Amino acid sequence: MLRLASYNVENLFERAKILNRNEWIDPGSGTDRRDAARQLLDDFAKFNALLAKEVYSDTDKVEIVALLEALGLGTSDESQFVILRRNRRSLVKRTGGEITVIADGRDDWIGWLELKTEALNEKATQNTARIIGKLRADIMVVVEAEHRPSLLRFNQQVIAPVAGWSFDHIALIDGNDERGIDVGVLTREPHALDFVRTHVDDTIDGKRVFSRDCPEFHFALGDSRRLVILANHLKSKGYGFPAENDATRKRQATRIREIYQGLRTAGNEFVAILGDLNDSPGRDPLSPLLGEGSDLRDVSEVAGFDNAGRPGTFGNCTASDKIDYILMSPALFALAHGGGIDRSGVWGGTNGTLFPHIPEITKATEAASDHAAIFVDLDL
Known part of the structure; x- marks a missing residue:
């Protein structure tokens, strides 16, 4: 598994x-x-x-x-x-x-x-490690990581002592965001990266498509099969004009779909798109990935998937706050079972009482993240 x-x-x-x-x-x-x-x-x-x-x-x-x-x-x-x-x-x-x-x-x-x-709250950083320790993921995409050295330090100095284990491999390529919020991947043996292909310089009409990047992480599964992960963090809704932001996300989603289709045409059956897509299902910006004509399957459709009573992954985790995704090709989806949303690192509501969180979080500034973690188990 x-x-x-x-x-x-x-x-x-x-x-x-x-x-x-x-x-x-x-x-x-x-x-x-x-x-x-x-x-x-x-x-x-x-x-x-x-x-x-x-x-x-x-x-x-x-x-x-x-x-x-x-x-x-x-x-x-x-x-x-x-x-x-x-x-x-x-x-x-x-x-x-x-x-x-x-x-x-x-x-x-x-x-x-x-x-x-400025430095972040030390307790919040430790609580992030606690959530990761709970997940025990074999392959984890991380969004809004500063750079690879910070992930190395976090893995060695925080995850290892807090969780009692650590990842074996870490990959991150600097993206286009000048604020230092990139996407990367952490893996445990035997799941070592075969190679990475970046799309940081993909352009449409002379402008870079991705706010960060859409790196392809390729994993050899040891039996001639291959798992390919596309890690993403699309344009947020929070800054700029809503119509322009929506248009940017749709361009990004369209390019991701093209990359995905190219991988499938090249014979890659097992492809997953993970990360913060910064929009909810059913809205036009994500239609290239979730709309008619796409064969991608959302992790929430997997048998036994547990959303803990709420569909969302951000903030108060309402339906409109479903912005973090695991999307899978049909062959990969067929191997998926269980999984869920772990929001125990999120404060939840004004007083932190909207849903349960780990006891180490005693106030909003100690939350591991505003985002819940999302995961799925695969028979690979």
């Missing part, structure tokens, strides 16, 4: 400060500032897109100044949430309260804008 799982671990040691929900509350008024956080991330993306231009037009320079001020960088290269890094020469000069763009293009200076990070 092989246990396959997917878990959005929401970074393990550090994450961008702007993604910390505690930073969304104005301490003086208790006002929810998520709209401001979304706007800052939009401005961050626009600023980096401008910086990449070969030539900065007069219009670009006006927008650069406006974005610097919007990002809190009017008087300094560092604000509450972002830092303007400069390695050689300068982008701007600040004199008498005014900002002037002195670089005429990308080649005139070396630097970048980055999001400030």
Whole structure:
């Protein structure tokens, strides 16, 4: 038997400060500032897109100044949430309260804008390891991991002492998200990776398709059969305009479907798509994967699958909060049995009483993740 799982671990040691929900509350008024956080991330993306231009037009320079001020960088290269890094020469000069763009293009200076990070709650990190220890997955896709070194540290320094065992192999390729939220895979013997194929540079109309990546993890099963896993984290609903976000997710889902069909045509019978697809079943953005014409089967259809009374995987786990998936090719689905949703690492509701969680979680900030883990057992 092989246990396959997917878990959005929401970074393990550090994450961008702007993604910390505690930073969304104005301490003086208790006002929810998520709209401001979304706007800052939009401005961050626009600023980096401008910086990449070969030539900065007069219009670009006006927008650069406006974005610097919007990002809190009017008087300094560092604000509450972002830092303007400069390695050689300068982008701007600040004199008498005014900002002037002195670089005429990308080649005139070396630097970048980055999001400030902060350490996560140590108890939350340990609780993430406790949930992983409960799962005892043989192959686990992780979403929102910072990079491979962080997964190595987490495996050796947290999972091993907390769970009493650890993974044998870890793979992660840096993706397109500048915030350091990537997708990777952790495996236990005898399930060693054969090879990885990245789709980080796949483009449509000259633009990269994936917000992170859609890596193919290929496993040789020892009897001439092969298991291929596509790990994903699609564009979120939370930042930008809803219609644009939906369109982006649909492009991503369409490309995933193409990759999946290519694998099937090449003779791969056992293919699974795992991860955070950031949308619920029945909505148009996921129709290439879940709609008419697709032969992919959702893990929730497996006999004996236990959703513990709720269909969702995020937040309060309502039906509209079903955003984490394990989708399987027909041949792989035929070998699946059992499985379920483990939401014991999620706080659940305002007071954490909406559903049971592990006793080590005593307040919301100690939750292992806002996402439940999802898993299935396969006769492989």
